Amino acid sequence: MNRSRGPATPPGPAPPAGETRADEANLEYTRRATNMVLEYLKKQQDDPDPELLKRLKWTPEQLRKFVEKWEHLRQLEEQGDEAARRKLRRIYRSLGLRPGGEERRAVRQQQDRMRGLSDAARSKPPAAYADKFRAYKRSVAQ
Numbered sequence: 001m002n003r004s005r006g007p008a009t010p011p012g013p014a015p016p017a018g019e020t021r022a023d024e025a026n027l028e029y030t031r032r033a034t035n036m037v038l039e040y041l042k043k044q045q046d047d048p049d050p051e052l053l054k055r056l057k058w059t060p061e062q063l064r065k066f067v068e069k070w071e072h073l074r075q076l077e078e079q080g081d082e083a084a085r086r087k088l089r090r091i092y093r094s095l096g097l098r099p100g101g102e103e104r105r106a107v108r109q110q111q112d113r114m115r116g117l118s119d120a121a122r123s124k125p126p127a128a129y130a131d132k133f134r135a136y137k138r139s140v141a142q
Helices: 021-044 050-056 060-078 082-095 103-115 127-141
Strands: none
Touching: 021 060, 021 082, 050 060, 060 082
């Protein structure tokens, strides 16, 4: 009898080389959040909110051009343009958005990846061991 512990690979398309499922989920979250913002800006084109323009430091014409540029890029992606898809993925990654309140952990994980560390989920030691832990860290650092 062949007992399997589950599928060898998760279902669905494999992420591009160097990306994890978490990266894919973050890109999807960023895509959705960006699309919501673009829909809002699209509605603002005809009669833009002056406070919005002031915060963005844009003119109404700049707002229209921004929305047109994004719409064009999204249309190209929907039509299967690989260059547009890659450009959008690069833009989404550069935004660095993460779902709900995980900004600090996301920054730490990104820093850990840059340093080649795999233990991104660090936590503080229990209070009873905090002094001993600090003493250990000091002794190792010498």
